[in-house]
Amino acid sequence: xxxxxxxxxxxxxxxxxxxxxxxxxxxxxxxxxxxxxxxxxxxxxxxxxxxxxxxxxxxxxxxxxxxxxxxxxxxxxxxxxxxxxxxxxxxxxxxxxxxxxxxxx
DNA sequence: CAGCTGACGCCAT
DNA sequence: TATGGCGCCAGCT
Numbered sequence: 671x672x673x674x675x676x677x678x679x680x681x682x683x684x685x686x687x688x689x690x691x692x693x694x695x696x697x698x699x700x701x702x703x704x705x706x707x708x709x710x711x712x713x714x715x716x717x718x719x720x721x722x723x724x725x726x727x728x729x730x731x732x733x734x735x736x737x738x739x740x741x742x743x744x745x746x747x748x749x750x751x752x753x754x755x756x757x758x759x760x761x762x763x764x765x766x767x768x769x770x771x772x773x774x775x
Numbered sequence: 776c777a778g779c780t781g782a783c784g785c786c787a788t
Numbered sequence: 789t790a791t792g793g794c795g796c797c798a799g800c801t
Contacts, residue, residue, distance in 0.1 A: 673798060692783050696797085703796035705783040710798060713782055728783060735782045748782095762789090 673699065677711035678718060684725040687756040689770045691729050698774050709734070724748040725755075731765040 676699050684690050692705040701707065712723040724747075728734040733748045749759055757770050765771075 701797060704798075706781060706796065707798040709782040723782075726782075
């Protein structure tokens with residue numbers, strides 16, 4: 671299957687209340703430098719509706735989206751979704767990956 | 776077929 | 789902590 675499908679599978683495998691970084695997913699797939707490709711996979715319409723893309727954040731634990739466009743509104747939306755799952759944001763709108771970040775067993 | 780873009784990551788300033 | 793620049797892979801036009 672394509673990287674695409676693999677990324678979707680991994681993301682959908684993220685348990686509620688936990689988050690994973692693009693780098694972790696990319697590394698899990700065998701492409702430590704393929705973080706960008708991971709983001710591309712989530713951005714694409716090809717992604718299933720039940721894809722919890724909001725559980726995927728960047729290495730800093732921040733919700734990363736396109737600079738412009740819905741940026742602001744979507745970013746807030748994601749934060750709400752994660753908070754609903756038990757994830758707590760700090761004063762910098764960042765998540766403590768040491769607590770919610772999954773490991774690549 | 777060739778080039779560009781993009782929900783990123785790390786390093787330097 | 790913030791900002792800027794370069795490099796990475798995969799998909800799209």
